[in-house]
Amino acid sequence: MMELTRKGEYAIRGIVYLAAQPDDKVCLLSDIAAAVDVPATFLAKIFQQFSKIGLVKSYRGTGGGFLLGRLPENITLLEVVEAVEGPIIPNRCVVGAGECTRDLSCTVHPVWKRVQEQVRNVLEGVTLKDLAGE
């Protein structure tokens, strides 16, 4: 259980690659895809999602491509993952009140809250700078 999808894995590979490039280097999607071994059309969709929320900046036309939207040290793995996979939700009752009619008295509910918190903490503690290495 709790498995990251391909999409998530690809997303991370792609943006970490971007983070490892020189700051101002505009990268072609096709190059990124080849480098991290991901289908280019699929990666395109992923980067569109990144672009919409500003995780990456994109430029169209000749000389276009992608670069990071912020400094690598200011982008956490949590943001990246949630951008493409949605929020970290170990069980639907952690979304909010009323998702499960049992949540008020449920003894399991707090456990999922803790799981959510722990996972978020780990992912939030890692930035793209950490992942891109030196």
Next chain:
Amino acid sequence: MMELTRKGEYAIRGIVYLAAQPDDKVCLLSDIAAAVDVPATFLAKIFQQFSKIGLVKSYRGTGGGFLLGRLPENITLLEVVEAVEGPIIPNRCVVGAGECTRDLSCTVHPVWKRVQEQVRNVLEGVTLKDLAGE
């Protein structure tokens, strides 16, 4: 991401209900299913899995039914979840070496290891006794 499936949720509800019953009470599947609001045929499959690994004991025929295989304080939530959902695997590379050809030098790999460990710790720290309440 990381969402528990219905199966997992149902499994927990079912076995927690069982843990909340008097120690020697043999429970009918149909009663459990009704009590925790789960399709009986689906819950049957789940309890069959429990039964195979000894989490619950089952008796057939008239007067048959289910009861816990061990004391509630000796069954962790981790066991219950893994019994029906499989191992906690945030990313396939945590399964073992060779699952991903990149795992040797991958900077993300250790992060998933940490996530796995944290989640397991939380779930392992909760027993059915805790969940069944007084």
Next chain:
DNA sequence: CCCTAACAAGACATTTTTTATCCTTTTAGG
């Protein structure tokens, strides 16, 4: 011995999610 109660096991069906691919549109440079 037979009948009924209850779980076990396996096959089957439906829906949803994942994992893409393709085609058209928009934007920008030269």
Next chain:
DNA sequence: CCTAAAAGGATAAAAAATGTCTTGTTAGGG
């Protein structure tokens, strides 16, 4: 204009989740 490149939308195949159904097995009781 012509070409490069990303954006957006439609579509499709494969896999997983979510059940259901039928048949088999085990046990108790008359």
